[in-house]
Amino acid sequence: MLKEQKGKSSKHISPNSLQNPTDPDATYRKKGKKKHIGYTANLIEKFDDNNRMIEGYDLQKNTYSDQKFAEDTIKKLEDTTLITDGAYFSEDINNKARARGITLIPTNLIGGTKNSNGDKFEIDEKEHLVKKCPSGHQPVNSKFKEGSYRAHFDKKHCNNCPFRKDCPVIEQQKSYLFKVSEKTLYRCQLITRMGTPEYQELASKRAGIEGIPSVLRRRYKIDHLPVRGEVRVKVWLGLKISAINCKRLIKGLMNKPIPELSILLFNHLLSLFSFQRTYRVKFAA
DSSP: OOOOOOOOOGGGSOTTSOSOTTOTTOEEEEETTEEEEEEEEEEEEEEOSSOEEEEEEEEEETTSOHHHHHHHHHHHOOSEEEEEOGGGOOHHHHHHHHHTTEEEEESSOTTOOOOOOGGGSEEETTTTEEEEOTTSOOOSEEEEETTEEEEEEEHHHHTTOTTGGGOOOEEOSSEEEEEEEHHHHHHHHHHHHHTSHHHHHHHGGGHHHHTHHHHHHHTTOGGGOSOOSHHHHHHHHHHHHHHHHHHHHHHHHHHSOOHHHHHHHHHHHHHHHTSSOOOOOOOOO
């Protein structure tokens, strides 16, 4: 007698399972409310006030996270400013970037930009002490333990404080407790910086690269490539990105010759066609 076989629930099927027999490298990913099968790409654009050029790209199975792309990118760069989407940002990634002289500028943050106002307190991060509250009052005591600042404030100062409504302190029996982790404190400081005109002006420059995925889909049909397999798809994507760069180069040269653009394009094409293997070239004497 044949036994009835029940299919696995979608919750128990690996994202790396076979999605299409003609493309065994493709994977499954659900991002937000949208379901995707295939690959994911990351682009790096270099720009100044007059020119923009896609300097690098990568393509991976679409289970590859944005933060892994960020880590890969940081390893290739140094001493620069990198404007990214919030999904590419984390405190750990930011520390790795700073070690290479890279300033990360996230345009938004995962989880929103609500500020708990922990950065309004005067904190000595070298001595790990809370010095003053936003009203200028010193704490009764201050400690740093397990990555968090803890300070107690006298109730006579907090009860009638004009900042009490937005203050993160917690009322206890004898005092008010202020507690914030280093991670939360850094996030508060970052959110405050994100609200400044200087930061917003710098972050707005990322808008240019936001339109490239749309151009690749509408004009270059990257969702319907005539090839299968991760390596082949990566080569085709590189060719289409090179087409965008060539158009930008020609447009730039029509107005004024710019040697830097030519060198940038040459380096891009060189990296495109040599990412799979390295050849030894012997020049005749």
